[in-house]
Amino acid sequence: MTRIKTDICVIGGGSGGLSVAAGAVQMGARVVLIEGHKMGGDCLNYGCVPSKALLAQARQVAARAADPVPEDFRAAMAHVKATIAAIEPHDSVERFEGLGVQVIKGFARFTSPSEIEVAGQTITARRFVIATGSRAAVPPIPGLADVPYMTNETLFDQSERPAHLLIIGAGPIGLEMAQAHRRLGSRVTVIEGAKALGRDDPDAAAVVLAQLRREGIEIIEDAQVERVGGRPGALEVQVKGGTIFTGTHLLVAVGRVPNLDKLDLDKAGVKSDRAGITVDAGLRSTNKRVYAIGDAAGQGQFTHLAGYHAGVVIRAILFGLPARARHDHIPHVTYTDPELAQIGLTEAEARKKYGGGVSVHRIGYDQIDRAQAEGRTQGFLQLIAVRGRAVGVTVVGAQAGEVIAPYALALANRLKLSAVAGTVLPYPTLAEIGKRAAGAYFSPRLFDNMNVKRVVRLVQRWLP
Template sequence: MNQKKMRAAIIALIAIFIVCFFYFDFGRFFTLDYFKAQQQALQDYYAANPVLTLSIYMGSYIAVTALSLPGAAIMTLAAGALFGNMAGLFMVSFASSIGATLAFFVSRFLLRDYVQNKFGDKLRAMNTGVEKDGAFYLFTLRLVPVFPFFVINLAMGLTPIKTLAFYLVSQVGMLPGTFVYVNAGTQIGKLESLQGILSPELIFSFALLGVFPLVARKIISLVKARKIYQSFSPPKNYDYNLVVIGAGSAGLVSAYIAAMVKAKVALIEANKMGGDCLNTGCVPSKALIRSAKMLSYAKRARDFGLNRTTVDFDFDKVMERVQRVIKKVEPHDSVERYTRFGVDCIKGYAKITSPFTVEVDGRNFTTRNIIVATGARPFVPQIPGLDKIKYLTSDNIWEIRQLPKRLVVLGGGPIGSELTQAFARLGSEVTQVEMAPHLMGREDPEISEMVIEKFMSEGINVLTNHRAKEVRTENDQKVLICEHDGRDIAIEFDEILVAVGRVANTSGFGLEDIGVELSPRRTIETNELLQTNFPNIFCAGDVAGPYQFTHTAAHQAWYASVNALFGKIKTFKANYNAIPWATYTDPEVARVGLNELEAGEQNIPYEKTVYGIDDLDRAIADSEDHGFVKVLTKPGTDKIVGVTIVGAHAGDLISEYILAMRHGLGLNKLMSTIHIYPTLAEANKYAAGEWKKEHRPKKLLAWVERYHTWMRGKRRPSNQVSEAHSERGVMTSD
């Protein structure tokens, strides 16, 4: 029997039981008056048939609880009256927990998948909380009798709490209330109603008992914090509310926010303001990519109706332009600008000497809070012979002024791929080496294949499944030895660029000395508030992870700075919903949310809609008619799970989907939004139109066609339902 049929059978069985219960008025047996009238007869039967009575009682109690029927309270009183305090408590404790767990099972089997699929995005925070503290929440609910137990059973079945945890917590949590009812049952003759059993004072006592585990956790965290600070003495007065270490994206935003809310803040940077993004990362790489893009357009002259275009250029001047771009952007991140905001900008190497003090070149500064925003640096693998030559990384490649004739790029991630194509377009003979089966391994395989195909068409030698083993220097000739399919491949080169990833900057400024904990990824370990194990030391950006993007660093900086400055009043958990990124190859690849690879790994069901940009008018006019928009949605809904765009300006086009995912807008809303014609942004509308076309109400449209045929005065409608008006998203969600 498949799951669908089993669900139907269980629902039918439960319905039969419930209908019978009410139809035959079995509820009359679960009233206080009925039990008091039958008490002596039941006690006599129990004396004559103890085992059978206990078995019937246990089975009945489990059934009533499992089916969420009224009567559990009366049965609990009956246990006290029939079996006494100890035996009654034992019987009810196990029967109620087993019945509750069965109800939990039924709710989970019948409803959880539907509820999580339908409302999973809204329940994400609750699911995370239950996974972390579900036992505490359940214990509190079990101890407070104002919450109906049957509602708790059904509701908890929809959450990720483990079954064993549910049973054990229910067994313990229901004991106090069970004892009160069983004990009352021993005096059942004096009871006039159920309302008198639980006084307000007793309910309040249970509530305090239920809250105790959560209070205890808070006390434990305070004790742990006190213990971790016991080696350090806080100063009587502080120089700053906040000291920020590192003036990259995360550090700059943290300092800016602190200054805007009138906190006294210091920003410490040993090198250049702006960090990697301005000086060695985003800004210079995009400037170089732009120059290379102009050369690629020249080579594509015939695509634009031009017979021939030649470009005479000097690589040294291209690199000088890169530096001019940096200089032009530099004022945005300058000391002068941030000083005007009210930030004390301090140049020098910071060293954290305690959770409250930071030393900079012999000067000590006291601070209430610290934000570590020290970024990351290129990771250089230990390849034999690599240290014997001068190799390039994304840090120092901007210093070269002579175009490498033969360039090897180690790494097939975003940095490696972007610089591979840029240098190839500038005239280098580029070989890209990647040990994995695909370039850009976080993207879907067909996207990697599109990028590889484009690279190869531009003369790039792409070597996947090649592991770099050794660098040799023979007669002034540099050679990279790679292993591929069990044999060695030799690649001669003039320069080698190492772009295999980045590693967080976590050492050299005192973290290890005071005991700040690191994560298994070698980033600084933080909680959802971006706190370290020292509650007044926070982290943001690459040094915190899990994403190494400039925009994510700025996003985290808001949480770190606000929690540092206002955490005693209100805290905010970092929200990583709808984190986007782009790789600026040609074609560009941009993504937000899940792709097919990740959805498959996480067993998340989805529907896929693809719109080919080769069909888009503006893309055709620009001779950029390649790529696609791929949207993943929850099955049967227009709710967006993830989007990948491949094509010209994909990094700009993705913004509409970021907004939609961040604020819960579906494809119907995108399709009903007016987009300017002709623009590349229309691709988003047409992708939504493709989804709508696949989900059009076919049966309704058949009847609509009949109606229109009847309105024209014809007796028989055509058998064909016209699809002309559903093409290219012309149908609207209205």
């Protein structure tokens, strides 16, 4: 068996793992990267990239065709594959080997606290970074294993349009794919055991759900699935109470679970639970040699979070600097149309934490000239502020993921709202809505303040 010694061994070639490998090797460390499946991980092959490519095509079809044809669906799926192919070289084995990373294909498992085995090789490393990502959760629903169903890992293999797509789960993945398929001509029924978009601000979620229902998507909430049955092309989903929904295809979108089962973590002394690997504020596990990032760390399942985690562990591993991961400044977006973006605390969370010190400022898209000019006035931005700083922002509306960017900067760098209010933006832009909200925070302090008015009158009296 071949033995390899290295400074850093990264397990997982998804977004976070690739960021660690590229950064570390270019700063002089010896790096081994292990990937058991596809370089680029879930995000490139089954997640962010293909889903947003499909949404983009569906949006174009909806804008030009009242009655999409099957060829529209086939063209959209071809665009998905072309998009993945265009990005693949950036995440390829060849690129990383060109940077100086030793790439090994295979599934790694720990054999001791300081060694792993993979593809007939034993690797000893000063530090390990587990970046194995996650996979679609498949719930133990009676009958599910006996019928054909899709997850996000198989959804994009379709070439023919589903006549009627049933979706179990009304989170971001379920609703994004519901809208994409509906706009491409499928009937769509979404079945949710609790509340659709239940982790988001309820007012913002209501805007998205209303639009999806207007487009003809059936969304059933508070409906616990009890059984799945039927046959290919004639599937059945029965919910509590006995109601049966029928369709031709089934997508299961009820969340994700971390990919940890092949690692033999117990042999490395690494503790984990259902959420992921147990880590401290610096993302170090119960084995001081082993770090975990991204979905594997159990602190959120976003590509951009994995990239942020990569930066944290690089500082710790390469430079020995104290590094702690924050999570109060990590945004997330549901890419439906309208989009829903959130960063920091919701209003309910802020009031629970800060009590009466919270101020809330909501600006509608209909107050923004660019939104009026484009006829996209649906939605709002809500700013949650405490002592002159934003602690949470929700945006629902056109390009919400872009509109929230200034507040991602503000929360990450702990900027005061005066920095946002004092920014000069080009006119007209949708981003003005964020500046308008910051201005709304200061307005009563300026315009309704009697002391300010007295000072102004006094200055006016004495000015030459």
